[in-house]
Amino acid sequence: MGNYKFSNKDFTIFLLVNLGLVVIMGFAMSYAYSLDLVGGYPLVHMYYPALGVMIALILNKEIRNQVPKEFFGTFMFFSITSIIYLLIKTLIFHQDPTSKLQTWLMFGSISLLIVYFADREEKIERFGLKISKKHISSILCVLLFLVLYMGRIFLSSLLFGELKEALDPFKNIDTWISLILLPISFPLSFMLFLGEEYGWRYFLQPALQERLGTRLGIIVLGLIWGIWHLPINIFYYSPTTSLYSILNQLIVCISYSIFFGFVYMKTENIWAIAMIHFINNNLAFIIYGGTGNNLVFSWKSVVYNFIFLSIFYLPFLFTKEYSKRKNNIEKSETIIN
Numbered sequence: 001m002g003n004y005k006f007s008n009k010d011f012t013i014f015l016l017v018n019l020g021l022v023v024i025m026g027f028a029m030s031y032a033y034s035l036d037l038v039g040g041y042p043l044v045h046m047y048y049p050a051l052g053v054m055i056a057l058i059l060n061k062e063i064r065n066q067v068p069k070e071f072f073g074t075f076m077f078f079s080i081t082s083i084i085y086l087l088i089k090t091l092i093f094h095q096d097p098t099s100k101l102q103t104w105l106m107f108g109s110i111s112l113l114i115v116y117f118a119d120r121e122e123k124i125e126r127f128g129l130k131i132s133k134k135h136i137s138s139i140l141c142v143l144l145f146l147v148l149y150m151g152r153i154f155l156s157s158l159l160f161g162e163l164k165e166a167l168d169p170f171k172n173i174d175t176w177i178s179l180i181l182l183p184i185s186f187p188l189s190f191m192l193f194l195g196e197e198y199g200w201r202y203f204l205q206p207a208l209q210e211r212l213g214t215r216l217g218i219i220v221l222g223l224i225w226g227i228w229h230l231p232i233n234i235f236y237y238s239p240t241t242s243l244y245s246i247l248n249q250l251i252v253c254i255s256y257s258i259f260f261g262f263v264y265m266k267t268e269n270i271w272a273i274a275m276i277h278f279i280n281n282n283l284a285f286i287i288y289g290g291t292g293n294n295l296v297f298s299w300k301s302v303v304y305n306f307i308f309l310s311i312f313y314l315p316f317l318f319t320k321e322y323s324k325r326k327n328n329i330e331k332s333e334t335i336i337n
Contacts, residue, residue, distance in 0.1 A: 006207045010056040014203060018052035019228070025083070026231035032090040033235040039098040039293075040086045042232050043105070046192040047079035049199020049228075056203075057127070068123040074115045078108030079195065109191040128202040131271050138272035141263040145276045148259070148312050149283060156308050169287045178286045186278050193274040193281075200225055200257075201264045201273050214322050218261040222254030229253070236293050244297035248305055255309035256280075258317050265321040 022045070029041045054072045058064050082101055089097035116124065116131075124130055157166035169175045200221065208217035226249045229237075238245035260273050284290035316322075 005210075006056075006203060007060070010060060010203075011207050013056035013059060014049075014052040014199070014207075016052075017055050018048045018199060021048040021051070021083075022228055022231065028087055028091060029231045029235050033239070035090065035094055037090045037094065037096050038235050039096055040090070040101045042236050043098070043101055043192065044079070044082050044086050045229075045232060047075075047082065047195040049197075049203075050075060050195040051079055051199075053199050053203040066123060067127055068119040068129065070115045070119045071112065071124065071129065074108075074112050075191065075195070078104065078111065078191065082108075105191060106188045109188055112191055112194075113187055128198070128268075128270050130269075133269045134267045135269070138263075138267045138269045141267060141272055142275055142279070145259070145263075145279065149280065152308050152312050155311075156304065175287060182279065182282060182286065183275075186275060190274055190278065193277040194270070197260075197270055197273045197277055201260060202270050205261055205264060215317055218257050218317070218322075219254060221261070222257035223250065225257060226250035226253035238295045238297055240294075241297045244299065244302050245295065248297055248302045251302065251306045251309055255313040259313045262316040262319055262321050265324075 025041065025045065025048075029038055032038050032041065054067075054076055057067050058069075058072065082104055085104070086097055086101060089095045089100075116129070121130075125133075153166055154163065157163045204221055204224070205218065208221050211217065212220055226246075229249045230246065233245040233249050234242045237249075260276065263276065264270070264273055281292075284292070
């Protein structure tokens with residue numbers, strides 16, 4: 001998983017920056033919620049994990065000169081300015097900055113893509129950012145996620161007698177056009193999804209697996225990822241049923257951590273995970289028009305979601321990737337000891 005082994009100091013700084021921003025912005029979001037101005041907060045929330053990684057690595061005196069500074073600097077500039085702009089517009093001017101943030105995201109993603117190809121290739125590769133790594137396996141994993149995602153929808157719809165409603169959107173040509181065009185829009189917003197996945201998969205996954213073991217590490221990652229969504233669950237996803245939303249989020253994040261972890265160990269390609277995350281966040285809107293906010297959960301919906309997610313994603317915990325990674329960790333620990 002890259003050529004750099006993360007120290008305890010790196011790990012601590014990552015958690016302080018990432019979770020510290022969650023707490024600070026959570027308080028800001030609680031005030032913005034009273035003004036009905038929370039729309040931009042979930043967007044900037046996705047920047048925090050990568051910010052934690054980049055700040056931790058830049059503060060590390062031993063390797064700061066080896067990081068892709070142009071790439072890191074560009075990401076940090078656009079993400080930090082987005083956070084500041086969001087706070088000023090919502091807390092001081094009481095205005096919704098969402099559309100401007102989306103435009104800034106587009107400029108940031110394009111700028112980051114340009115800088116990516118201008119930065120030194122060895123630095124890009126060393127810090128887990130090489131696009132072309134295991135591209136065939138990466139494409140197959142993206143397609144596998146699509147199959148699992150749709151399979152979960154159709155199975156649940158079939159069991160609950162709602163198969164016709166699930167199939168109806170696919171009879172509309174606009175749905176198919178949107179699905180075909182979806183990957184084309186990835187370069188215009190990838191900074192968000194890289195923002196999460198560079199923190200969760202590139203940094204936290206190997207850091208936790210080295211400390212806790214392959215499978216336990218991935219479960220703990222899912223728990224942290226789920227708790228990280230706390231302000232979004234309370235003030236955006238489901239303000240009226242926030243407890244059920246939080247429980248559902250933990251189930252989703254643990255399940256996806258298992259599958260995302262499998263993909264990352266198989267491909268070592270952070271861009272494949274970012275693309276899968278991007279597809280996941282957009283499919284519900286394209287197919288069923290879901291916006292993801294003001295949802296209403298019940299204990300039944302949480303239980304059903306747990307059952308179906310377990311069926312489709314839990315088996316990946318027993319693949320050779322997890323066993324192989326476990327053996328590699330044990331060998332590494334033997335050498336160190």
